[in-house]
Amino acid sequence: MNELSPQKLTAKDYATDQEVRWCPGCGDYAILKSVQKTLADLEADPANTVFVSGIGCSSRFPYYMATYGFHTIHGRAPAFATGIKLANPRLDVWMVTGDGDGLSIGGNHLLHVLRRNVDIQILLFNNEIYGLTKGQYSPTSRPGTRSPSSPGGSIERNLNPCNFALAAGARFVARTVDTDQKHMPDILKRAHGHRGASFVEIYQNCIVFNDAVFADFTDKKAAPERQLRAEHGHRLVFGANSEKGLRLNRDKVAIEIVTIGENGITEDDILVHDETDALLAQMLVTLDGPGAPVVVGVIYCNPVETYDGGVARQVEKAKAAKPNADMKELLFAGSTWTVG
Amino acid sequence: MATNLAQKPTASADEHVPASLESVVIRFAGDSGDGMQLTGTQFTHSTALMGTDLATFPDFPAEIRAPTGTTFGVSAYQINFGARRVLTAGDQPDVLVAMNPAALMTNLDALKTGGTLVVDTGSFNDRTLAKAGYTSNPLEDGTVAPYQVIRLDISRMTMESVKEFGLSNKEAMRCKNMWTLGLMLWMYGRQRQSVVDWLRGKFAKSQQLADANIAAVNAGHAFGETAELAGDLSHFTVGRADVAPGVYRTITGAESLALGLVAGGKLAGLDIMFGSYPITPASTLLHQLARLKEHGVVTFQAEDEIAAICSAIGASFAGSLGVTSSSGPGIALKGEAMGLAITTELPLVIVNSQRGGPSTGLPTKTEQSDLYQAIYGRNGDAPLPVIASSTPGDCFEVAIEAVRIAVKYMTPVILLTDGYLANAAEPWPVPDFDGLEPFPVQFETNAENFSPFTRDPKTLARNWAIPGNPGTEHRIGGIEKDFVTGNISYAADNHQLMTDTRWNKILGIADDIPLQEITQGDAAGDLVVVGWGSTFGPIYRAVEQSRAKGLKVSQIHVRYMWPLPKNLGELLKGFGKVLVPEMNKGQFATVLRDNYLVDAVRLNQVNGQPFKVSHLNQVIAETVG
Ligand SMILES: Cc1ncc(C[n+]2csc(CCOP(=O)(O)OP(=O)(O)O)c2C)c(N)n1
Ligand code: SF4
Numbered sequence: 001m002n003e004l005s006p007q008k009l010t011a012k013d014y015a016t017d018q019e020v021r022w023c024p025g026c027g028d029y030a031i032l033k034s035v036q037k038t039l040a041d042l043e044a045d046p047a048n049t050v051f052v053s054g055i056g057c058s059s060r061f062p063y064y065m066a067t068y069g070f071h072t073i074h075g076r077a078p079a080f081a082t083g084i085k086l087a088n089p090r091l092d093v094w095m096v097t098g099d100g101d102g103l104s105i106g107g108n109h110l111l112h113v114l115r116r117n118v119d120i121q122i123l124l125f126n127n128e129i130y131g132l133t134k135g136q137y138s139p140t141s142r143p144g145t146r147s148p149s150s151p152g153g154s155i156e157r158n159l160n161p162c163n164f165a166l167a168a169g170a171r172f173v174a175r176t177v178d179t180d181q182k183h184m185p186d187i188l189k190r191a192h193g194h195r196g197a198s199f200v201e202i203y204q205n206c207i208v209f210n211d212a213v214f215a216d217f218t219d220k221k222a223a224p225e226r227q228l229r230a231e232h233g234h235r236l237v238f239g240a241n242s243e244k245g246l247r248l249n250r251d252k253v254a255i256e257i258v259t260i261g262e263n264g265i266t267e268d269d270i271l272v273h274d275e276t277d278a279l280l281a282q283m284l285v286t287l288d289g290p291g292a293p294v295v296v297g298v299i300y301c302n303p304v305e306t307y308d309g310g311v312a313r314q315v316e317k318a319k320a321a322k323p324n325a326d327m328k329e330l331l332f333a334g335s336t337w338t339v340g
Numbered sequence: 341m342a343t344n345l346a347q348k349p350t351a352s353a354d355e356h357v358p359a360s361l362e363s364v365v366i367r368f369a370g371d372s373g374d375g376m377q378l379t380g381t382q383f384t385h386s387t388a389l390m391g392t393d394l395a396t397f398p399d400f401p402a403e404i405r406a407p408t409g410t411t412f413g414v415s416a417y418q419i420n421f422g423a424r425r426v427l428t429a430g431d432q433p434d435v436l437v438a439m440n441p442a443a444l445m446t447n448l449d450a451l452k453t454g455g456t457l458v459v460d461t462g463s464f465n466d467r468t469l470a471k472a473g474y475t476s477n478p479l480e481d482g483t484v485a486p487y488q489v490i491r492l493d494i495s496r497m498t499m500e501s502v503k504e505f506g507l508s509n510k511e512a513m514r515c516k517n518m519w520t521l522g523l524m525l526w527m528y529g530r531q532r533q534s535v536v537d538w539l540r541g542k543f544a545k546s547q548q549l550a551d552a553n554i555a556a557v558n559a560g561h562a563f564g565e566t567a568e569l570a571g572d573l574s575h576f577t578v579g580r581a582d583v584a585p586g587v588y589r590t591i592t593g594a595e596s597l598a599l600g601l602v603a604g605g606k607l608a609g610l611d612i613m614f615g616s617y618p619i620t621p622a623s624t625l626l627h628q629l630a631r632l633k634e635h636g637v638v639t640f641q642a643e644d645e646i647a648a649i650c651s652a653i654g655a656s657f658a659g660s661l662g663v664t665s666s667s668g669p670g671i672a673l674k675g676e677a678m679g680l681a682i683t684t685e686l687p688l689v690i691v692n693s694q695r696g697g698p699s700t701g702l703p704t705k706t707e708q709s710d711l712y713q714a715i716y717g718r719n720g721d722a723p724l725p726v727i728a729s730s731t732p733g734d735c736f737e738v739a740i741e742a743v744r745i746a747v748k749y750m751t752p753v754i755l756l757t758d759g760y761l762a763n764a765a766e767p768w769p770v771p772d773f774d775g776l777e778p779f780p781v782q783f784e785t786n787a788e789n790f791s792p793f794t795r796d797p798k799t800l801a802r803n804w805a806i807p808g809n810p811g812t813e814h815r816i817g818g819i820e821k822d823f824v825t826g827n828i829s830y831a832a833d834n835h836q837l838m839t840d841t842r843w844n845k846i847l848g849i850a851d852d853i854p855l856q857e858i859t860q861g862d863a864a865g866d867l868v869v870v871g872w873g874s875t876f877g878p879i880y881r882a883v884e885q886s887r888a889k890g891l892k893v894s895q896i897h898v899r900y901m902w903p904l905p906k907n908l909g910e911l912l913k914g915f916g917k918v919l920v921p922e923m924n925k926g927q928f929a930t931v932l933r934d935n936y937l938v939d940a941v942r943l944n945q946v947n948g949q950p951f952k953v954s955h956l957n958q959v960i961a962e963t964v965g
């Protein structure tokens with residue numbers, strides 16, 4: 001008898017029959033593919049997987065995933081996700097949000113879901129613009145961004161999503177790029193494996209309203225010189241031949257960009273990435289200045305007890321203390337008296 | 341602790357025969373720091389344990405710690421108890437206990453002419469009088485002449501009674517309320533044991549404080565017994581009310597609401613996920629439920645009211661019963677999410693403990709001014725059922741009913757209660773849980789031809805498939821859904837169909853709720869007084885008294901605010917006039933006029949106080965003409 005070899009799952013197994021309605025060329029397509037591939041690689045059980053989103057182009061995501069899905073209201077996905085986990089902690093919950101959804105209207109909820117450390121994966125599609133409402137500047141748009149609501153250029157200072165997450169107390173912070181089909185699944189798997197709120201910022205190109213804002217570091221040619229892939233236990237190097245790296249300037253407690261072989265710099269001078277180091281993580285996500293690369297990868301990962309885990313622990317404890325708790329006992333609690 | 345009154349000897353062992361009263365209204369008033377709410381609740385507890393019927397009205401300031409001695413820092417607790425059925429906290433106190441000049445200043449007007457005023461003279465001095473706004477001492481200038489004044493230096497006698505325990509001056513003064521409680525327990529022949537038990541529990545960590553407070557209670561009681569002020573301090577007893585046999589406990593609206601939600605969850609076979617954000621007077625419910633984890637209740641203190649309701653909807657999506665609770669300002673924030681629960685057709689219970697508005701309004705005062713908000717207050721055509729509780733004990737049944745409707749019709753339900761009900765206490769016949777009809781939820785598990793929007797042809801409720809079940813994976817959201825597949829649909833006809841369906845589903849609930857009954861009186865007459873919510877007690881009493889005077893008046897008290905009971909319009913036609921007393925500017929009257937084209941006469945009061953029976957009597961008489 002022939003033994004049936006189990007068919008390897010593919011991205012297609014996680015796609016719905018719904019027509020995908022993003023603009024042609026939108027970075028969201030690439031992300032969708034990577035997420036579907038990730039689930040296939042993880043052999044995720046669709047019945048046990050829930051995609052929750054707010055409102056925005058990015059938040060249409062759940063309709064295209066053949067799992068359970070909830071497209072909620074603008075900015076509030078973290079609260080829905082929290083409720084889902086409290087009702088059933090066994091579910092595998094992914095949250096999809098945008099820079100407007102997660103950092104404008106939903107900034108408060110994002111802060112608290114991270115602080116509480118609810119065990120979900122949070123994917124923030126950062127296109128530095130409000131896509132769905134036709135291109136107004138967002139909290140991550142750089143100063144000077146021209147848009148229908150800022151014809152003279154925006155005059156607001158922009159927010160750094162990963163820095164926000166770290167400040168909120170996130171225990172897992174990572175970054176990746178929409179079109180990087182190799183890097184993203186790896187990062188998503190790490191996020192999935194982390195117990196607690198995993199925050200992943202995905203640079204996403206909005207081809208219609210904010211085309212190429214990230215091109216300077218995402219273009220195939222530019223990427224090696226402008227992106228640094230952080231990996232735990234490895235030196236923080238970048239460049240076509242990994243010839244550049246990050247060194248700690250101990251006088252200023254700042255990171256500086258150096259070239260190995262120049263000015264007596266050796267490989268040993270280069271910082272080794274420690275993803276449990278919160279201070280280093282903060283320096284990496286805010287890295288700035290001439291020649292500074294954009295750091296991608298798992299920047300911070302340092303698990304602690306999850307919120308849903310803590311709640312479940314208290315419930316178990318209460319149930320163990322009162323194994324026969326029933327309604328009658330509750331109704332008759334306290335002082336009672338009998339008439340007649 | 342269970343007491344059997346049938347076997348109990350008479351509570352009072354005093355030699356002299358006390359004067360017997362039908363009912364008495366006592367108001368304890370003092371500085372927020374004086375512990376008047378505790379005095380009141382302990383007096384209530386002791387009274388209830390003796391089988392006397394009662395109703396209470398706690399009235400406290402919005403400030404947590406208002407400056408000592410100021411009029412806005414006065415906290416009061418009123419109890420009406422009696423040998424007959426007590427339905428209101430009483431219009432006017434027969435007895436006022438004033439612990440300082442500010443309490444006298446703010447409460448004296450309420451006292452019945454000829455009523456008894458017990459006053460702590462020890463708290464009256466130039467400084468405290470000035471703080472309360474008195475330019476001369478009211479105890480000396482004739483202000484209190486119309487009353488029977490019992491002047492006691494409670495401050496000094498309390499200090500005296502706790503001397504041996506070595507408390508600080510401040511701690512000793514804190515026992516004043518217990519001394520006063522002891523005196524009042526004596527005056528009305530209430531037993532002290534429940535207070536002693538409670539103090540032992542409260543001060544379990546400090547024997548010294550427990551002993552001192554108990555000594556103060558005993559000293560106050562002994563003072564009453566031995567005082568040579570016999571003329572002033574006559575001992576009153578209030579008999580037992582003629583209530584139905586059974587086991588009773590005292591209960592506040594918040595407590596019975598919590599029990600009702602838990603019971604509803606059990607009857608539905610669902611765990612409860614309660615998402616809430618603190619706000620007066622709704623927080624009490626959060627506190628009650630937070631202690632019931634062993635009963636399958638998870639409480640989540642969210643970062644705001646929006647997150648609270650969204651977490652509850654998320655929980656319902658995942659197969660728990662989501663419940664959220666707030667007061668007006670918080671309910672306003674929840675509006676958009678309610679719309680999502682309506683369009684995704686998920687069960688949800690939204691409790692609104694109404695308070696004075698708009699905006700922050702009067703956080704600690706009661707009102708029923710959120711009815712429009714409940715019935716109409718959302719974007720789009722977004723109908724949902726609204727039900728209202730009318731007494732503290734009624735909150736239990738109404739909560740179960742809210743859960744039943746929510747899960748049966750896959751809809752959010754708004755439950756209206758108010759600040760008065762949340763805090764007021766009454767004796768409550770403990771319900772027989774086994775006698776309640778369960779309504780177990782059947783989740784959809786069948787993957788064959790599954791669509792999340794397949795409906796029960798009778799109730800129009802959609803099915804409920806939850807994550808974790810293979811084969812029923814589906815996506816839902818706020819965008820309009822196709823009637824058949826549940827997929828996104830922007831088709832015009834489909835939106836018409838879905839809107840009509842959601843509307844008809846809610847209206848159809850009218851077939852599933854009891855017909856409206858005439859609460860009191862005949863089915864026809866000159867006037868019907870229509871009420872809802874916590875005005876039940878005063879309206880009942882007023883209609884009863886008006887009927888005793890021979891007026892052809894009836895009462896209809898409505899629980900199902902939306903959809904309305906099917907026969908309500910017919911019932912109203914039986915009467916010459918319709919009077920609608922409400923603690924708002926006439927919101928239910930608008931609903932009645934809109935639905936039945938009746939000329940509903942409005943009687944509106946928004947002064948933060950329950951209706952006075954005497955006021956209602958007068959308006960009823962005028963309206964009948
Ligand atoms: C309460 C509410 N306010 C405003 C909107 C309109 N709105 C929809 S999406 C959006 C911004 C989305 O931006 P972002 O989160 O960055 O998503 P993107 O479309 O860029 O993926 C806005 C303002 C809404 N749907 N609901
Ligand atoms: S507007 Fe921008 S973000 Fe939205 S679908 Fe089009 S390209 Fe994508």
Ligand SMILES: [Mg+2]
Nearest residue numbers: 098099129131
């Ligand atoms: Mg955006």
